[in-house]
Amino acid sequence: MLGPGDVWGAWHLDPVVIVVVAVVALAYGVGVRRLWRARRGRALPVRRVVCFYGGLSAVVFALLSPLDALGGSLFSAHMVQHLTLMVVAPPLLVYGAPLVPVALALPLGPRRATLRLGKRSSLRKVALLVGAPVTVWVVHMGALWAWHIPSLYDGALRNDFLHVLEHASFFTTALLFWSVVIAPARRTGASYGTRLALVFGTALQSGALGAILTFASVALYAVHAEGAQAWGLSALEDQRLAGVIMWIPAGAAYLATMSITLVRALKDMEARMRRADDPSGVSLGSSKEPARPAPVAARLGDK
Numbered sequence: 402m403l404g405p406g407d408v409w410g411a412w413h414l415d416p417v418v419i420v421v422v423a424v425v426a427l428a429y430g431v432g433v434r435r436l437w438r439a440r441r442g443r444a445l446p447v448r449r450v451v452c453f454y455g456g457l458s459a460v461v462f463a464l465l466s467p468l469d470a471l472g473g474s475l476f477s478a479h480m481v482q483h484l485t486l487m488v489v490a491p492p493l494l495v496y497g498a499p500l501v502p503v504a505l506a507l508p509l510g511p512r513r514a515t516l517r518l519g520k521r522s523s524l525r526k527v528a529l530l531v532g533a534p535v536t537v538w539v540v541h542m543g544a545l546w547a548w549h550i551p552s553l554y555d556g557a558l559r560n561d562f563l564h565v566l567e568h569a570s571f572f573t574t575a576l577l578f579w580s581v582v583i584a585p586a587r588r589t590g591a592s593y594g595t596r597l598a599l600v601f602g603t604a605l606q607s608g609a610l611g612a613i614l615t616f617a618s619v620a621l622y623a624v625h626a627e628g629a630q631a632w633g634l635s636a637l638e639d640q641r642l643a644g645v646i647m648w649i650p651a652g653a654a655y656l657a658t659m660s661i662t663l664v665r666a667l668k669d670m671e672a673r674m675r676r677a678d679d680p681s682g683v684s685l686g687s688s689k690e691p692a693r694p695a696p697v698a699a700r701l702g703d704k
Contacts, residue, residue, distance in 0.1 A: 411470035418464050425503070426457055432502025445498060453497020459490035464568070473558060474628025476636075480643040483571055487545075488654045491575040495583045534591050537581050538599050541574040542606050549610060555624040578603070582658065593666035597659055604655035607647060614644030 429450075436445050462468060463485040472479035548554060548567045557563040582596050591599075620626065620636035629639035 408467045408471060411467040413465055413467075413469040415465065418460075422457055422461060425499075426454065428503045428506040429453060429497070429499055430502075432505035435505045436502060445502065449497050452493045453499060456490045456493030456495075456497060459485050459493060460572075463490065474625070475632060475634075476622055476625040476629070476639045477642040477646060479558075479625075480646045482568075484647065484651055486568060486572045487575040488651050491572065492579040492583060492658075495576065495579045534581050534595050534599055537574070537577045538602060541578045542603065544570040544574045545606065545610065551621045551623075554622055558624050582662070593662060593669070596662050597666075600655050600659050600662065604652055604659075607651050607655065611644045611646075611648030611651070615641050615648060616644075617641075 433445060433450055463482050468478060468482050468485075472482045548557065548570065553563075557567040578599070581591050582600060614621070617637075617640065620640050622636070622640060625639055626636040629636050632639075634642075
């Protein structure tokens with residue numbers, strides 16, 4: 402068990418995580434550089450690049466920092482780790498729009514092969530099924546509730562393979578969830594109403610689980626009893642702190658997401674009304690036709 406005096410020396414330098422994060426960071430950086438050198442920077446603003454690297458930093462914080470070891474002792478620390486993998490890192494990574502930069506980082510041959518593979522109808526059907534809003538929500542909420550069943554949770558802390566599977570399921574299902582919520586509608590097919598419903602439903606489920614942990618009269622996770630004692634807490638106090646962390650900070654993140662989504666919906670509605678008033682699509686007082694750049698994905702095989 403990790404005590405207060407051992408925290409700062411408890412870095413978890415997993416070589417697999419380090420290599421994956423380094424490769425992704427390098428590939429994204431190379432792709433962004435190629436986009437910007439080709440004067441296509443408007444397709445990927447600086448703020449998205451900053452958010453993507455912020456997401457990678459959150460993954461490092463969750464899996465490599467002393468937080469990982471501390472999560473084995475304190476349920477509250479483990480909850481911070483889980484929320485980082487579900488509510489912090491994935492939306493930042495998705496907002497960074499990594500698909501095009503990473504594709505551009507590939508050599509020309511593999512890049513074209515990837516594009517051809519992505520155009521296969523069978524794979525597109527699978528992608529549409531896996532990425533369907535209802536499917537994504539059910540899978541993501543299933544992972545959230547399943548891994549907080551006391552027997553599965555305790556087993557994950559005692560078994561390295563289950564622990565990796567737990568974190569992978571949280572992270573991958575969260576990536577799918579935030580892809581539906583954040584990505585452009587033309588890519589996911591999800592309306593703003595659907596996105597609001599997904600986030601609202603997720604907030605309710607997360608809040609319900611947080612409330613159960615906060616108001617439970619007994620400690621549900623015996624695996625943390627000894628670790629909590631080392632930090633001067635009872636297992637029940639540690640569990641209640643974890644419940645509050647899941648309930649309030651995560652709820653605030655979902656509320657902020659719903660607010661941003663609603664603002665975007667209103668702006669799009671206003672833009673459509675303006676286009677309806679001006680069918681030509683040209684601003685009054687301008688004699689130039691609006692530029693129509695070719696889709697970035699169609700240009701990936703150019704260079």
